[in-house]
Structure formats: structure tokens, C-alpha cells
């Protein structure tokens with residue numbers, strides 16, 4: 001599903017990640033790693049938000065450099081700590097992202113209700129709590145018809161009910177053919193969220209630590 005080759009990312013000539021080869025088959029893949037190990041850097045690179053050296057190819061045919069629009073149309077990203085222009089409302093942001101991701105109107109409404117953001121959707125984002133921001137970012141992460149969704153710490157700041165909603169939605173989306181790369185410092189019950197592989201970001205690289213189903 002995602003092929004990584006000769007990936008290399010530096011900040012100001014300081015190497016953060018070097019991955020000679022990594023192959024993520026269709027499924028749910030868990031990335032672990034200590035604070036500052038490079039998980040967000042990897043997610044932001046895969047999302048097409050950061051420059052890097054090397055190649056990323058989705059589904060064997062969408063190369064991030066050769067087919068940048070087709071690739072980005074199929075890769076969605078939910079940030080760990082989303083930062084949006086404070087003067088925009090969630091509704092304005094969702095409309096804009098939905099257009100770029102070619103999301104149909106019924107899907108927009110369904111996600112707004114699923115993550116429970118309708119009550120504050122027309123209020124400026126600058127007034128949101130961290131949980132309200134996170135829910136907004138999750139609506140954005142599921143818009144369109146992605147093949148791959150990157151979720152960086154999808155469960156932080158969420159209440160218990162919304163945590164369950166997120167886990168259920170990931171599982172259902174997986175059944176519909178969407179793959180996931182997730183990072184979380186929180187453990188998740190393997191019976192609720194079947195994980196196909198677990199990877200660790202350490203020593204400036206990314207390595208698989210298990211291919212077993214479940215954590």
C-alpha cells in the first residue's frame with residue numbers, strides 16, 4: 001500500500017530519519033517511538049507537507065513526486081496537535097478541505113454528526129477547546145475517498161465516548177479498504193482495533209517490531 005525507499009529527512013543538516021526500505025501492506029499499522037524520535041516528521045513527509053529525500057509510492061502507482069495531485073488526493077492526515085487559522089470556522093475549513101478532497105455533501109454531514117461538532121461548527125476556531133479542535137481535525141482526516149489515513153495521536157484530548165467513536169470508525173474504514181498509519185502513546189484494546197503490524201521509530205530509523213494481529 002505504501003512503499004518507502006531511501007527516505008532521508010534532515011532539519012538544518014541534522015539527520016532525523018533515514019529509512020532505506022519500508023513496505024506497508026494494506027491494513028492498520030502502529031508507529032511507536034519516544035518523544036522526539038521522528039514520528040510526526042515521518043507522517044508530515046508521507047502527507048506531502050515536508051520536503052525529504054527518497055521516494056514514496058502509494059498502491060504501487062502514485063508516486064508523491066511524479067503524481068503529486070493524485071497521491072495527495074488519496075492520503076489524508078490528522079495531526080497530533082492541529083493548528084488552524086483562528087479566525088476561520090470549522091465549517092469554512094471543512095468546506096475547503098472537502099472541495100480539495102472531492103468529498104460528497106452527505107459524507108460531510110455524516111462526519112460532522114459522527115464526531116459531534118455541529119453545535120460549534122460556525123464558531124471561530126480560536127475559541128475551541130483542545131478536544132473540539134481534535135474532533136474537527138478528525139472530520140477533516142476522513143473526508144473524501146482516501147486510500148491511506150495518517151493519524152498522529154488520534155486519541156489525545158478526547159472524551160471516552162469520542163475515543164470509542166474514533167476506534168469504531170477506523171475499524172469500519174479498514175473493512176472498506178482504507179489503510180492507516182497510526183501513532184499513539186495510549187494502548188488500545190486489540191479486540192477493538194486489530195493492528196496488522198507495529199513499528200518503532202528509534203535510532204533515526206523505522207523498523208518493524210511485530211507482524212502479529214493485535215497489540
Ligand SMILES: Nc1ncnc2c1ncn2[C@@H]1O[C@H](COP(=O)(O)OP(=O)(O)OP(=O)(O)O)[C@@H](O)[C@H]1O
Nearest residue numbers: 011012016033034035036037038039040041042080
Ligand atoms: N521544524 C523543525 N525544525 C527543526 N527540528 C525539528 C523540526 N520539527 C521537528 N524537529 C526535530 O525532529 C525530531 C523529531 O521530531 P518529531 O516531532 O518528528 O518527533 P515525534 O516522534 O513526533 O515526537 P512526539 O512523540 O513528542 O510527538 C526532534 O528532535 C525535533 O526537535
